[in-house]
Amino acid sequence: xxxxxxxxxxxxLSDLTNQMMIEAYTGFHNKFKSxxxxxxxxxxxxxxxxxxxxxxxxxxxxxxxxxxxxxxxxVRIEKFPANLEKLVHVNDKLIKELENRGFNxxxxxxxxxxxxxxxxxxKEAVQETNEFVQKVKESIQIRDSAxxxxxxxxxxxxxxxxxTGDIMEFVDSIVKQSSADAISAIASLKESDxxxxxxxxxxxxxxxxxxxxxxNMGLKSVFKDEREMLLSSFLHDFGKAKVPKEILDxxxxxxxxxxxxxxxxxxxxxxxxxxxxxxxxxxxxxxxxYHHVKLDTSMASSYPSGIAFExxxxxxxxxxxxxxYQALVGKRSYKKSWAPPAAMxxxxxxxxxxxxxxxxxxxxxxxxRYPKGSAVELSDGSQAFVVSIPEKDxxxxxxxxxxxxxxxxxxxxxxxxxxxxxxxxxxxxxxxxESFGETVIDLFASLQVI
Numbered sequence: 001x002x003x004x005x006x007x008x009x010x011x012x013l014s015d016l017t018n019q020m021m022i023e024a025y026t027g028f029h030n031k032f033k034s035x036x037x038x039x040x041x042x043x044x045x046x047x048x049x050x051x052x053x054x055x056x057x058x059x060x061x062x063x064x065x066x067x068x069x070x071x072x073x074x075v076r077i078e079k080f081p082a083n084l085e086k087l088v089h090v091n092d093k094l095i096k097e098l099e100n101r102g103f104n105x106x107x108x109x110x111x112x113x114x115x116x117x118x119x120x121x122x123k124e125a126v127q128e129t130n131e132f133v134q135k136v137k138e139s140i141q142i143r144d145s146a147x148x149x150x151x152x153x154x155x156x157x158x159x160x161x162x163x164t165g166d167i168m169e170f171v172d173s174i175v176k177q178s179s180a181d182a183i184s185a186i187a188s189l190k191e192s193d194x195x196x197x198x199x200x201x202x203x204x205x206x207x208x209x210x211x212x213x214x215x216n217m218g219l220k221s222v223f224k225d226e227r228e229m230l231l232s233s234f235l236h237d238f239g240k241a242k243v244p245k246e247i248l249d250x251x252x253x254x255x256x257x258x259x260x261x262x263x264x265x266x267x268x269x270x271x272x273x274x275x276x277x278x279x280x281x282x283x284x285x286x287x288x289x290y291h292h293v294k295l296d297t298s299m300a301s302s303y304p305s306g307i308a309f310e311x312x313x314x315x316x317x318x319x320x321x322x323x324x325y326q327a328l329v330g331k332r333s334y335k336k337s338w339a340p341p342a343a344m345x346x347x348x349x350x351x352x353x354x355x356x357x358x359x360x361x362x363x364x365x366x367x368x369r370y371p372k373g374s375a376v377e378l379s380d381g382s383q384a385f386v387v388s389i390p391e392k393d394x395x396x397x398x399x400x401x402x403x404x405x406x407x408x409x410x411x412x413x414x415x416x417x418x419x420x421x422x423x424x425x426x427x428x429x430x431x432x433x434e435s436f437g438e439t440v441i442d443l444f445a446s447l448q449v450i
Contacts, residue, residue, distance in 0.1 A: 013104045016095050020108040021392065022088045024078035027105020032074040040070050049081035049357050078107075081357055082348065082364035082394075089392050111391050118420075125398060126415050129387050129449045132182065132372075137445035139174075139182040140190070143204075146170035147197040150234060154195070154248075157241030157274060164278075167234060168227070170200075175226045180207040181372070188340045188373030189432060190441040192330040195248055199234050201326045205367075206233035206319055213318065213362040222283045222315060232284040236291050236319050239271025240264075256300070265303050268292055283315055290316040291323050294354040301354075317356040321347065321363050324355075340371040341429040369394040373444065375432040378416075379425045381405030383435060385444055390419055395426065400449055402436075413447050 010026065031039055043052075043065065050065045053076035060075060080088050087094070090108070098104075149167045156162050174180055183204035192198050207230050214221055223229040240248055247260045254260040271288030290312045294302035297309055328343035338346070344364065351360035368389035370376060376399065377383050384399035396418035403409055418424060432440045 024107040029102025051079040081361040135182040154241040180204040185373035203233035239267035242270040375430040377428040
């Protein structure tokens, strides 16, 4: 545990409280020493996707839970995937279960509690939400202008005149104005083309998720600063500059074995070549080169071939997840977009097969099961937008009602904290375009939250 981070600490079973999230199990009953087959089988089955530290033949080893053997002595269970949320969010039921199962020591993170009365907390939450809505409103034009700059950059790259100078103006603007979080919400609400706005959306989401991921995983950033971080993610599809524009901007859906699709699938190799010529650092080149390589490299959708997934940097593994997420939620002329929660569910099913499970787990915790900007229906029949990502229960974010249970549009919009209002829950994810029309982004940007 970091000594300078008071929110993280090691506690015993009796000290667990509902204001904590477990990051690792570290103390165990004697039955977890030199485990018999029944016990090791139980651990493997119930902690799928976690990382284990165990003593074996006098050595302390770290490995995936699937590699646990009979006779190992359990030392630590950590890196819980998103589907094991119930084993990390402390509540009375979990505490009782931990006691029954023989877990007695934990590394935890204390969830910060706001001081003051419930009314003061609500006022603060309303203020933060209105500030976020305003930031979204201000960021719409920034996103559109940055998208145009990406298109210009690729057009120049197609002519061998690539220069990142113009796009850096928007990189600086997004960093200085802290617009990345707002743009990541806009990705859920506004139509994007398959290349230019896609690059901007992926870049914004990458900046939001990467900084929190390396903090959570105890890693150091490979980037010199946030400007380089954002630029690198903007450039992940830079190889599409070598794809003829009539193909790149086409609204047609190409067959898998077509010449057009072969050219499109060559863009990671093109991007790596172009970025190397521009003397970009290896980690930026790798993000362009490997963001379509799957965990199972034998899949037809994994390219380029001949790449060992274990050699791919964490940054490229993360942007691969963000790339598919945005491609699913981005509205295209040739396909129906996915609601953000539906995209999250879909990728969750692919994690550990196509995408890095540990990186996906962090992405899920940061983006939430209902990413900001998601349109949802509540149990009272009303419709709302998600405006926050909860720390404890990812199914209970803060939402802003925009339409009542009778289907009537509201002039003033109530903020509901679903972690507080336990009698209300999300019952359905909505397609924001079908529910609110093509101007859904304008509706969100005009919210008057009370």
